[in-house]
Amino acid sequence: MPGTGCLVPKLKSFFIIMSADSQSEILDVALIGSGVMSANLGALLKSIDSSLKIELYEVTEDLSHESSNGWNNAGTGHAGICELSYTPDRGTDGKVKVGKAVEIFEQFEQTKQFWAYAVRTGMIDQPGDFINAVPHISFVYGQEQVDFLKSRFEGMSAHPFFSEMEYTEDPDQICEWAPLLMEGREGMPVAATRMKAGTDVNFGELSRKLIHWLGGQEGCSFYSHNRVTDLNRCTDGWELTIKDLKTGITRSQRAKFVFIGAGGGSLLLLQKAGVPEIKGYGGFPIGGQWLVCDDPEIVKKHDAKVYGLSPGAAPTMAVPHLDSRWLEGKKTLLFGPYAAWTTKFLHRGGSFLDLPSSIKFHNILTLIKVGISNIPLVSYLIQQGLQSMNTRLNELRNFYPSAKAQDWKLIDAGIRVQAIKKEDGDAGIVHFGTEVVTTEDKSISALLGASPGASVCVNIVLEVIQKCFPELCKRKEAQARLKEMIPTYDINLGAISKTDEIKEYQEWSAFADESLELRKKSTF
Ligand SMILES: Cc1cc2nc3c(=O)[nH]c(=O)nc-3n(C[C@H](O)[C@H](O)[C@H](O)COP(=O)(O)OP(=O)(O)OC[C@H]3O[C@@H](n4cnc5c(N)ncnc54)[C@H](O)[C@@H]3O)c2cc1C
Numbered sequence: 053m054p055g056t057g058c059l060v061p062k063l064k065s066f067f068i069i070m071s072a073d074s075q076s077e078i079l080d081v082a083l084i085g086s087g088v089m090s091a092n093l094g095a096l097l098k099s100i101d102s103s104l105k106i107e108l109y110e111v112t113e114d115l116s117h118e119s120s121n122g123w124n125n126a127g128t129g130h131a132g133i134c135e136l137s138y139t140p141d142r143g144t145d146g147k148v149k150v151g152k153a154v155e156i157f158e159q160f161e162q163t164k165q166f167w168a169y170a171v172r173t174g175m176i177d178q179p180g181d182f183i184n185a186v187p188h189i190s191f192v193y194g195q196e197q198v199d200f201l202k203s204r205f206e207g208m209s210a211h212p213f214f215s216e217m218e219y220t221e222d223p224d225q226i227c228e229w230a231p232l233l234m235e236g237r238e239g240m241p242v243a244a245t246r247m248k249a250g251t252d253v254n255f256g257e258l259s260r261k262l263i264h265w266l267g268g269q270e271g272c273s274f275y276s277h278n279r280v281t282d283l284n285r286c287t288d289g290w291e292l293t294i295k296d297l298k299t300g301i302t303r304s305q306r307a308k309f310v311f312i313g314a315g316g317g318s319l320l321l322l323q324k325a326g327v328p329e330i331k332g333y334g335g336f337p338i339g340g341q342w343l344v345c346d347d348p349e350i351v352k353k354h355d356a357k358v359y360g361l362s363p364g365a366a367p368t369m370a371v372p373h374l375d376s377r378w379l380e381g382k383k384t385l386l387f388g389p390y391a392a393w394t395t396k397f398l399h400r401g402g403s404f405l406d407l408p409s410s411i412k413f414h415n416i417l418t419l420i421k422v423g424i425s426n427i428p429l430v431s432y433l434i435q436q437g438l439q440s441m442n443t444r445l446n447e448l449r450n451f452y453p454s455a456k457a458q459d460w461k462l463i464d465a466g467i468r469v470q471a472i473k474k475e476d477g478d479a480g481i482v483h484f485g486t487e488v489v490t491t492e493d494k495s496i497s498a499l500l501g502a503s504p505g506a507s508v509c510v511n512i513v514l515e516v517i518q519k520c521f522p523e524l525c526k527r528k529e530a531q532a533r534l535k536e537m538i539p540t541y542d543i544n545l546g547a548i549s550k551t552d553e554i555k556e557y558q559e560w561s562a563f564a565d566e567s568l569e570l571r572k573k574s575t576f
């Protein structure tokens with residue numbers, strides 16, 4: 053049942069506590085955290101090899117309530133369609149470079165394929181609970197931005213992924229696509245691109261469905277309200293120290309492979325494990341906030357995710373957007389995120405001491421260097437955190453000029469712990485996306501960073517599986533299973549150009565979308 057613990061694990065933890073002194077059976081895989089990463093890794097691994105013994109531990113009482121929780125992120129199925137921050141640069145020919153958008157689209161396609169497989173085979177049900185079709189729009193104003201968007205559109209629409217993208221500079225057309233953008237706007241050049249095939253995803257709901265499926269499989273369980281407090285090497289793998297927060301009892305569990313999918317808590321756990329690969333790494337938390345509107349009259353006027361260009365020093369993950377969301381069975385409107393200064397790494401299971409306690413002898417220099425070279429970012433975060441409701445509304449009015457204060461309330465979003473590593477001293481932390489850190493012996497993998505994040509989770513965990521389970525991946529049956537679940541897993545989809553390749557891709561894509569109920573049965 054989403055949001056609560058589960059009886060089977062509770063009973064099971066009782067027996068484990070009873071035998072805490074005896075060596076418990078070694079697991080094949082221990083998953084730390086119940087976010088979208090652990091959920092997809094567990095489900096994918098178990099689907100490839102049904103004999104695997106897997107357990108998952110979550111510190112909070114409810115599952116998937118940190119960054120993956122629907123309210124804590126924007127729920128954009130990032131596919132590179134509307135996010136202008138993925139295509140910031142122009143090439144030497146002056147044209148906007150669209151390679152990163154193509155890459156992310158391909159990764160989201162793989163992710164959708166696995167979720168579609170999970171729905172088709174009954175692993176999870178009711179896709180409308182976690183994924184819905186919502187057009188993705190990029191919207192700009194002012195001539196410089198319009199020129200940028202036009203060049204981006206020319207590059208994007210030439211690729212088969214984005215061939216259905218539309219472009220307009222006509223205010224009436226934009227008004228038809230997203231009326232709120234034009235209400236009260238006058239006298240400035242505007243432009244927009246739109247693709248109808250965008251999505252809104254509730255990553256928390258999806259994770260809970262996958263974890264409940266996993267917990268029902270032979271040899272697998274999940275435990276909420278269980279904090280992993282330590283990791284030590286042992287024969288054949290790792291010994292995890294796990295504290296049951298309800299009973300206060302601490303137990304240990306051995307595992308051959310550990311995935312640290314603890315979100316903001318991953319860095320601290322890697323430090324506890326003392327693996328050399330983490331030397332020099334630090335974490336820099338960036339909190340978030342949303343403006344939310346529940347007024348049905350306003351909500352029904354907007355059916356899109358609208359992304360704009362970054363205002364000034366805003367880090368890429370704080371580029372504002374006006375989002376239609378489907379949360380808890382209801383449509384709502386979110387604007388943001390506003391970045392905020394915090395020292396916590398996790399909302400629920402975290403503490404204000406997270407940042408100070410993550411500072412170690414081996415990363416202090418890196419952190420100081422990064423801090424000095426990112427003074428504009430730090431002051432931006434402080435200024436964002438302190439700004440008044442009026443200033444926040446002015447930012448919203450760049451998108452929705454006639455927005456009124458009384459229709460909006462401010463809520464907290466998730467925290468992104470931006471990973472910092474030695475080489476980033478000069479480059480600056482904000483350019484650092486998601487990074488999988490794996491030990492040399494492939495017994496631990498951890499996910500650091502947060503962008504593009506949840507949308508490409510299947511692609512990320514596939515990388516973990518290929519790296520850490522090479523023997524499994526070599527097996528013919530495993531390859532056949534992977535092909536069945538993610539038909540394009542071994543294909544460079546971004547490079548397709550021939551008519552038959554494009555047709556095949558469109559068929560796979562349509563099949564996944566149909567299974568996820570994103571479009572009606574196609575005529576392919
Ligand atoms: C403001 C904001 C907007 C975003 N928007 C988008 C978006 O539009 N699209 C998108 O694709 N991505 C988005 N993201 C990123 C996305 O939310 C994350 O990439 C994704 O949710 C990370 O999933 P995770 O499983 O790694 O971590 P989480 O979902 O944070 O899960 C980690 C879990 O580990 C648990 N945990 C931590 N420490 C321990 C421990 N010691 N023992 C046991 N459990 C522990 C935590 O309680 C938590 O439940 C956004 C993020 C933020 C903050």
